[in-house]
Amino acid sequence: MVESASAPRRRGRPRKAGSGDARAAIAEAASAEFAQKGYDAASIRAIARRAEVDAALVHHYFDSKAGLFAEVIRLPVRPDRIVRSAFEVPDERLGESLVRTVLMAWERTTVKSIGVTVLRSAVSDSDAGRLIRQYLLRELKGAIRGRVERTGVERAEADLRATLVLTQMAGALIIRHVLELEPLVSLSVDELTARLAPAVQGHLDGVSPEADDRSA
Template sequence: MPEYVVPTARRRRGRPRAGEPSARDDIVDAAVAEFADLGYDGATIRGIAARAGVDSALVHHYFGTKADLFGHTIGAPMRPDVDIPSMLGGPRDVLGERIVRYVLEAWERPEVQKRGVVLLRSAIGNKLATPLLAGFLSRELLGRIADALETPDAALRASLVASQIAGLLVARYVLKLPALAAASVDELVARVGPNVQTYLTG
């Protein structure tokens, strides 16, 4: 008579256990697929966990929030969801300059600039990357700015800020227009900051 073997229940993982080195990679692979299928807004930590065959607690353990996971997945060089709230907490009359300086000083770092240029090129020319990046920025950057403005046209104001910043990054770091690429951060903050400020509070 054949020996009866008690089946081993599949463990739902909330924290990593020794011998499970692939769990983190499985989550990243699942996130790539989930974001590609559903977009940034449609993807959820629960859905990514289910696709990876793990508990959602393990996703949070490795990556924190959905924004953290998305940033890791696409190699985002900046984290507006983390940095914008602190900028919004300062004096509002120089908020435009603070935003421009924050972005430019970050992009002057070689590791950020390298990854950022790749991300910008992908967002401009890739039909999958464009809606993903747009969704991330709409929720994590534009939404936070709009909420802080508390005006009826806040969404438009925030979008105008994003258009100004995106245009500046593309012109300086992707197209490398000579005069713009040669200008100092201080000069660009002084010239572009007031425009951004007008979008915010003008």
């Protein structure tokens, strides 16, 4: 937590008149800060200064930069939390858990409707698209990379594996929900999980199809 450098005041107390005003001021400041500096460069401290509140209050209302960004772009769920919720499994089941958890989340109407918009924006060349890409790379790839690093894999290799996992998952989501191409649209979550999970697990383990063929 960060204390303000101005005159002493109780930790977390806003300069705005009320809590609703402070929350709105933080969201407005965050929107401006993200637009000006991008997701990666924007900081909780800078957002707090712009909103004229303590940084502790930003954490109080929004928990983290990821939570604040999700609020600003009105995400119905936190993608980073969805991904992290799949981590409480043994390493050998992580691929299946990730695929199933993400696919199941997208079965919810509110998630799908906003998610399609987010994916379309992410692949565009707009300012919003660049912001969303930064957010997804930092929060989603970062979470998966950290999980892989826990197994003793070096950071560069873990980063590659996490990127390949995102490639697999994003491709499936775009084809199933954005482009709506058959037969992926008609497959059940169980069927699609069974097809995708081995490939995702292979990326997590750093095993290429060629290596599998040679060891067979």
